[in-house]
Amino acid sequence: MVKQSFKYVFVPAELSEPLQELQESYQDDDSAVTCLLDKLKGHYKQVRPPPTGAQIQQHRDSLMKHVPEGTQLPESLLSAASELNLVENTALMTNNSHSDYIGVNLYTDDNAGMYNAPSNHRASEFAFCCGKRLEVRGDAFLARIFDNDDAFKRLDFTLKDMTSSAAWVKEAKRQNDKKPSSEAFVKQMQRHQLAPQLQQQQKSSPSPSPAEQAKQAGNAAFARQDFRQAVTEYSTALRHDPQHPAALNNRAMAYLKLDEPQRAAADCDTLLLHQPDNVKALLRRATAREKLGDAALSIHDFEHVLKLQPQNKEAMAGQQRLSNVP
16 A cells, blocks of 8 residues: 655644644545544644633533533533544635635634634634634644545645635635625625715824834834834734734844744744735745744745845845855
8 A cells, every 4th residue: 555645734823833834644545534633633632731620511511502402411421522532624725626626624623612722813814815704723734635525635735835825725715705604794784884984083083093003102112122012012003903014024023133033933924924925024034934944944035035026135145145054
């Protein structure tokens, strides 16, 4: 039996941890489905904290909502259900004839809500790029499959696929936007109906938004070289507007000044999901990756910048410097 392998991407919930490209293998068609799920179950079991009594009870109450009123379930069944180690699978791109039966799935811990796992901002933003409006909690994984009902195969999904400009992301968004949800439709109508009121409010209240005010405070702290305070202010801005480009870019620079390249790279990752050609973010991520000792990925970012700006001196110097490293 020929051993087959595939690559997939790990998106940690902790922003200080970088995205990782991982590899798994399987022996036959039967294990192609289960090999990744088994691997992820092991990961979640390892990182998940033991649930408290209150969390277990809350989970049981949630389970009971899905059975007919008055139904009595044995204690052994409730205990088993509370201890299930399941992986939730969300199709970002559905495998159908339009996608040549290739799909991309987002895998998360089905019990993340029970133990109040932290929000995974990068995975949530990437799902949003694909037209999926959901809050991802806890560590997440992305993988690609081929499935036409007759055959199932796992295909490579790499870090290079983690960009909003990728062809598969556009196809995913086309699929997911084809039939907008009733909630999205209602919000769209509300925005349309409230537009005149919002415009009037903006005319009468020209003061900057809370996110902009916090970003400006961060810039002031950065100017006086108080980089820790700058990070605090930029973080406040991002709580108001998680996609604020300047706050993400500037916080990344502040993290570089504080010699925290992992956090700097994470901010750049988040920004580049939405703006893959943002030169500042590419340059700062290249610097962070160089500090982390990943010359190949750093060169890749510098080369990306040079495609956009062939005369960019920082990118030229970085590419030359790293290319000469033995």
